[in-house]
Amino acid sequence: MNILLLPELDNNQSCISITNLDQINHVQKVLRLKAGDSLKVGSLKGKLGTAVIEAVSDKQLKLGQLNLNTMPPSKLDLTVVLALPRPKVLRRLIMDMTAIGVAEIILVNSYRTDKSYWQSPMLKRIDEFVKEGLQQGVDTIPPKIQLKKRFKPFVEDELAAWAKDRSLVVAHPYSPLSFNKYIEQAGLPQVLCIGAEGGWIDYEVSLLQNNGCQSVSIGSRILRTEAAVNALCGRYL
Template identity: 40%
Template structure:
């Protein structure tokens, strides 16, 4: 936890009051914090800065907010459309892409996505929020991404994709494409990444017909969480 992310509801005047067990345990066992220490904090949706730990017990941490005037790091200019991964991989992927600065995420159903994945507890709003917060804490960021669930490929193709492509360069990451992944681009981008096993040929065909460009990361077949991290790092 490189940043103590504060919910606005935890702030009263010049003080913040934390009562959740996870952050208190982290403060005690990892930071080994004691009263008087200065730590980096950030207000969700706002600025960051230093705060002094006034009190730390088994059930509560109180901070004096001294100066929250530091801007969070800039976001990546990308909307990530990700075929819904298996639940354990989803949790890690959400944390990784949030730490990298992705602010718009669409989780998409495709042919090779198991329908049972949509019943996973990991898709509950509170679980998604938890993973996003962990990503922000890791990267010292304060702005939560938005996550949209799109449970049908054809409705996404017909109803959402045209709007998402407006003002964006559409890139489909898929093995076997002729174009290599671009490097260090600056334009707003819609990045589409398939599931384990990739998109089926019909899905790739329809995405290309809609105006997306196909690209690859080389001859190696990577796990989704590895591929997404590699793509974002190479693109931006």
Template identity: 60%
Template sequence: MNCILLPVENVSSGVAHITALTQISHVQTVLNAAVGDTLKIGQLGGNLGTAVIDSMTAECIQLINVKLDMCPPAKLDLTVVLALPRPKVLRRLIMDMTALGVRDIILVNSYRTQKSYWQSPMLERLDEFVLEGLQQGIDTIAPTITLEKRFKPFVEDKLASWIKGSAIAAHPYGAQSFSQFLRQQPSLGLPSLVCIGAEGGWIDYEIALLAAQHCDAVHIGPRILRTEAAVNAILGQWLL
């Protein structure tokens, strides 16, 4: 954790309390903090700042001199449509996309998404993974996360409303590279929406449906990457 994020109800009139056991453990065992030390904190949905440890027990850390005077970093002007991945990969991807500052995340079904993934208990823990990503990226504003279990109706009926400029679908067999795509339309800048498949990528039928909504298939080189590697490689362009 690069900062400790607190819910609104834990912050009041210059005093705050850390009550989440994972955060208390991090402060005590990872930061090795003691009474009198200053911590980087933030209020979920609000500002970032600092506070001083006033008292500390195994159940609660009381903070004083709370100063929340820094605005969180701006979100990326970006929506990521991600084919629901394997459950053990989902946590890392949600954390990474949140830390990178993605504004909207849409988890969608795909041909290569196994039906069992939609019954995974990991989907009940998305808020937990978002919090981890926010604390990693030193941010307080959570991305919106939408679940779409039917690929074709989503693409045909809803996808266009999410596209504010251009859109791409990451596809290792796309006819053009991401850099070629950007050079062809420099006035538009980076896309407003990126579609990324699960392991194995999109099938041709899905690419055709996406193309019908003006979502261009692009590749990022000759190597076939795991989903989490592809997400970070592509989204890193927005940080540059």
């Protein structure tokens, strides 16, 4: 938590009361701050700045002297289309993609996505993971997130239309073209399609290719989904 993310604020609002227990706990136990101390804050969808602690207890944190004067960093020109992963790794993936500045995240079904993942209570907590990511990455603007339960219609009806004016890539270990070579020739792609554990099946790679995606490889080493997402998104920093 490198900033404390506050709710959307009214113009000229100069104080606020926080009741989120994770945030209060972080201020008390990790940062070890007390009344009179200053800390870094940001208002959701707004600016970054500082605030001063007026009072803090286990249940409430009162902040005053709100001074929000810095624009959040710009987003990467990047949409990630990610096969819905195991619920256990969803939190860190959403956090990391948010922190690194991905503009848009689309979670899609895939052959290797277990049907049960779509029923996971973790999917209802995505906003919470986004906030964690914003607080990690020192940002205030949530990425756009969409869930697409049907792979084929999404690829044929939506993704295919993007190919007219955006560059699209699917990461696939068996592609003869390396991601490095692709970037040298065409620059950073604006859309990255990344499989979850086990990767895309051949049918999915073919469908993506037939709808405007160039297949690229990052070598024979197979990375955990989180590691692959960060290794690929790291190119945009």
